[in-house]
Every structure is written in C-alpha cells, then in structure tokens.
Amino acid sequence: MKVTKLVGSCDLKDCPTIYATDRGTLLVQGERPADHGLDTPAHETIVEIPEQLIFDLIRKGLRGV
Incomplete structure (x- = not known):
C-alpha cells in the first residue's frame, strides 16, 4: 500500500x-x-483528532498533496 501524508498537526x-x-x-x-x-x-478502533485537522484538509483539498 502506498501512503501519502495529506495533512498533520506537526512534523513529528x-x-x-x-x-x-x-x-x-x-x-x-x-x-x-x-x-x-x-x-x-x-477489528476496528476509534481515534481522536483535532477538528482543525479536518478544516485544514478541506482548505488544502483532498488531493492537494
């Protein structure tokens, strides 16, 4: 599987x-x-992320890598 980072809250x-x-x-x-x-x-899990991460992804565009 090829994985590409779209958006993150820091560089770590x-x-x-x-x-x-x-x-x-x-x-x-x-x-x-x-x-x-x-x-x-x-076989599933739940993760919690900041709302801002979703807003950043929308602003950037899903395929705007």
Missing part, C-alpha cells in the same frame, strides 16, 4: 495526521481514547 511522527492511500482510502492517526463508551468490533 506522533501527531494527529491524515494520509491518503493508493486504494482510494484514508488513514487517520490520532489518540486512542478509552472513555468514548462506544461498542466497536475487535
């Missing part, structure tokens, strides 16, 4: 980031909250 590797893949999907890197109270399947 441990910050919330959104990536595009060559499969036509997005990967989201963020904190894994423990207090969300949602029931998720074992």
Whole structure:
C-alpha cells in the first residue's frame, strides 16, 4: 500500500495526521481514547483528532498533496 501524508498537526511522527492511500482510502492517526463508551468490533478502533485537522484538509483539498 502506498501512503501519502495529506495533512498533520506537526512534523513529528506522533501527531494527529491524515494520509491518503493508493486504494482510494484514508488513514487517520490520532489518540486512542478509552472513555468514548462506544461498542466497536475487535477489528476496528476509534481515534481522536483535532477538528482543525479536518478544516485544514478541506482548505488544502483532498488531493492537494
């Protein structure tokens, strides 16, 4: 899978980031909250990212790499 960084909140590797893949999907890197109270399947997870990251992605354009 080819992964391309679209937008992130810093230049380090441990910050919330959104990536595009060559499969036509997005990967989201963020904190894994423990207090969300949602029931998720074992093969899925929930991550938390700042709202601003989504706004930055929209402003930049999804394919504006």
